[in-house]
Amino acid sequence: MTRSAPAASATSRTAIGSAGAPAADARRALGARAEDAVVAHLAAQGVEIVARNARVGRLEIDVVARDGPVIAIIEVRTRGAGSYVRALDSIDARKRARVRRAGERLWRATFSRVRGVERMRFDAASVTFLPSGEATVEIIKAAF
Template identity: 35%
Template structure:
């Protein structure tokens, strides 16, 4: 590796796009009147993007963000394996909580950022997919 490459690492575009999408999704959840309880909750088994309360309903949210034309809707990238992992992680999260919930719902918030200007969040398109996993 050259000294220049070490001094100026390549920006992590994918990570940056993901963080932007999670910011948009958290703002969206708040605009619905939800309380965001956790963002990027991690264990060695994986990560929950958002854990939120919609009144007495616990909502586990997978955020999928794209700034490319790969998928019409980023929700297409959520696989059955990912949904199963979300459910397992939700159980781990719940085990550490004292509060009980009337219902638990799994949602996907997909965020499409403008390909040419992903940082322009005013141009972001949000789609909310409720109850994607029972």
């Protein structure tokens, strides 16, 4: 009897874990679509995209862009239609601190020595997908 109980428990955990995977995949896909929309929006404005999903140690920056002499570190957010919190409101103090820390590390390691780059800015981007699938992008420069 004691042997069958752990096996049943392990099977249950596996089933629950695999059931949650499609939701995580859908969330990642939505995030990637939002980043695509932000990159397209910035490119249409003539902003150079330097990197996407840039890893800085254990930290990640969604989009790194060059806007003339400014390096923009951009946190991209989107929310579903039924969300109680707006996308931009979901960037809490802890997330802002992580993004800022990643940006500062990236500045010291790379951009502080790049000719023509004068400073860094931290932007926030909100992407809303309309029922038609079209994206609306709002970017707040120097958001934090």
